[in-house]
Amino acid sequence: MTTADRACYLAVPVPTSDRPGPWPGVVLVHDAFGPGDDMHEQADWLAAAGYVVVMPDLYGGRSAVRCLKGTFAQLARRQGPVFDQLEAARSALAADDRCTGVVGVIGYCMGGGFALLLAGRPGWSAAGVNYGQVPDDVADVLAGACAVVASFGGRDTSLPGAATKLRAAADAAGVTADVHEYPRARHGFINRLAAASPLTPMMKVAGVGYDHASAADAKQRILAFFDVHLRGAG
Template identity: 90%
Template sequence: MTAAAHAGYVAVPVPTSDRPGPWAGVVLVHDAFGPGDDMHEQADWLAAAGYVVVMPDLYGGRSAVRCLKGTFAQLAQRRGPVFDQLEAARSALAADPRCTGTVGVIGYCMGGGFALLLAGRPGWSAASVNYGQVPDDVADLLAGACPVVASFGGRDKGLPGAAAKLQAGVEAAGVVADVHEYPQARHGFINRLAAASPLAPMMKVAGVGYDHAAAADAKQRILAFFDAHLRGR
């Protein structure tokens, strides 16, 4: 089902009688920890659900510690090589014969922030924002944006009020959206992060942690949303 790609990771569905391909595509924007095993698993479950998934390595094979500051700077500035890389991934995926040409984006943590910014840019048909940063001008940012499904944790110390802010933004912008906050979940609740990560101390301080029930529900919502706005097209 999966294969490594020079510029990142690619996960392709197994053809079945009811879904022989081509399939809708999803660009996965990895979290601050980089394109590790957990991010591969996120790509794999989407591929198992019938989507061609491409995850570019935004760090270019370098460590997260070395690349984190520069990547977050581009997120704050809303421009830079990372955005070029993600757009190139979208264009290549849309042109891939295994893809229908309809492409969405999903992001986690830092990647969720990028996914939210991309939702307001041309070419994307749906965006899944998972505990990503929500800027104050989100309503203006999402003018004319694609549909957005977003998930946040109520115990996320770094993003207090983010779900409510995004909900107000999508309503003001008139964007089709499903925004949900899981009261008992912390930051990164969909991700099973490795304790051996060099960023593990930051995980403890920030209150990062997996939550099985919240993760399962969020994945169901994401798939239902993607089925309607990517596969439905």
């Protein structure tokens, strides 16, 4: 990697006899809490499965509380430095000798919203959307988009009907998609957020919580999907 290395977390697979490298790449877009330990673990399990993963620090080392409003504003405008940073990460990863040149994106919560928007932009081969915001014009967003694997929680009160909306839009746009809603799961069900944060009260109000069974199944689906659309493309 050559672009803002110190502002990124990089997870590289261990070479094995059946997967010696190079490997497909994945840009991970962190959630609203920033690039903490949980997001590092998300990058690490993808790397263990044979993907070179880079996670840019969208907050530039600043606190989530200071950066949250501005980052969400860029998400709503669909432009700004965050999008430039993610594109720079994709370009640098595709050019890295450890990568096959095929790159996907995965995001969680706020990052899932960015991942969905990026799916319709050039250069991405697959997008993993985990309980990310689904805009009303999602059918337009998905016009010409890459393949999308998405997971939502049935008990996520912040995103009612999101899975149904995304599934219908993908079908209408002719986009290959695996969209699933887990009935028992709440928002953030793949993430283990153990550390206290200034955003913890927001988590309690929104009903955020980890669900092991749903998380395990979602990870299996993501890997199976990426193996087809990222590893297969390589």
